[in-house]
Amino acid sequence: MEPNLRIEQALTRAIDLATAPPGPPRLSSAIRHAVFAGGARVRPKLCLSVALACGDDRPALSDAMATALELLHCASLVHDDLPCFDNADLRRGLPSVHKAYGEQLAVLAGDALIVTAFQVLGIVATSAPTRSGRMLATLATAGGARTGIAAGQAWECEEQVSLPDYHRAKTGALFAAATVGGASAAGADAEPWRALGEKLGEAYQVGDDLRDAICTEQAIGKPVGQDPLNGRPSAVAELGIEGSRRRLDRLVQDALRSIPPCPGRDLLRAGILQEMHRVLPCKLSMVAA
């Protein structure tokens, strides 16, 4: 089955399970809004691509890992948009969850999505204990307070921030979990896959900082110019636009070089390049060629 379709079907199964009656209807609706609002599914696609490159002999496991990562990502977006953080009215061109459903349901939808992410891994855990143990640890690290997305967002509340540490946690954590988790789901030796995820995560974050600096709200479906407005550390603030473009280029090249030997190496490489072109601002897509 085509990866995009696999991902949407797996997400639908997970959210149907998490929001079936007798749950409170407005919370269910807020959760669906958070998950099914046109996300690019970058992380689950990367996870499935790595699993496929490693043989993908247990698709139920790679589907679960991909789904869990996307749910954790959606949770972080909902919470990041809250008034106390970015106070963003728009996300992917639609009202953010707190704008559409209020702040209370946005907090709770994010919480429920974190729970659902782990629930999805819990469902497959008994059938493949060793792989699932690694997948659970990978997801927990990616979400956590040390090097995960909670840490990444929290670095914005510290007086001293190192930009690479901040980016590694805020964005790199879920990308590293996508590659390590995808390899784990396929029963491969997972640690050699970490560098690919880390490099792609950094590249994606630099790309995001560039989009914030040079794109229009219409083009990317969310407010731009937010990084300087929120005093947030950004590659553009540190390296300028040209410096950030060079950094992005180097990160993508490093990422591709880091791919471990595996049956589907060439296909994975092509898929990653295609994906990076798709998600980067159009003016910049030549740099990663």
Place this chain on the structure above:
Amino acid sequence: MEPNLRIEQALTRAIDLATAPPGPPRLSSAIRHAVFAGGARVRPKLCLSVALACGDDRPALSDAMATALELLHCASLVHDDLPCFDNADLRRGLPSVHKAYGEQLAVLAGDALIVTAFQVLGIVATSAPTRSGRMLATLATAGGARTGIAAGQAWECEEQVSLPDYHRAKTGALFAAATVGGASAAGADAEPWRALGEKLGEAYQVGDDLRDAICTEQAIGKPVGQDPLNGRPSAVAELGIEGSRRRLDRLVQDALRSIPPCPGRDLLRAGILQEMHRVLPCKLSMVAA
């Protein structure tokens, strides 16, 4: 080892792991504030009591379940205290997390505690796949958007609320997870333990509503009179003080009668009665005798 000590040691191990360097120091501090601020540990004590009543042959599993439940509970308290919900300045006589660390770190500390709860179960998952699968499902249900604490809090955002559904999700879910999870951790048939948790959860919630109505802020370490102020459904609003006292009494009696046959039945019964006396408002403690 004495249960209180087991719980504190297990919580300390979990939080040390979740907040070790290189995590952002203020987030780590906010997480510690949320977990180590004098909680009564009602849910993990209930979990260990049930595990002990069922033989507790794998204490690492019951410790993990008890810890995970308390972390999920702490997360819900941090988020419930936020300005968009209760806007509570105090919790257990200390500043609430958002008062002490700001709203951003309160959101993130709650998120990280949910992640850590599942991480703790993930650590023991490979060593006992069948029991851990049940424990993971139990935790996910207890935290979730259908019948878990996210649902419970979200019922406050609906126009139509049934008080039993609301209480069952908001408080009963974690109590049911404590009994079902404790029994699962000990390898017992877990479903027959659900009624005990559900009844105790309802009793505890009715007791909480009564505390809000008749106690002083000094006596319980948090603002009182919040339920009518927040237009929140409450047993006192529906049944009055006398009606709530009678309901509480009946729930505790039903709970004790529901205990399934097990080696440690009498000790468990005595422990539950002692615990209910300890946590209920002093003026009411006679009712549960």
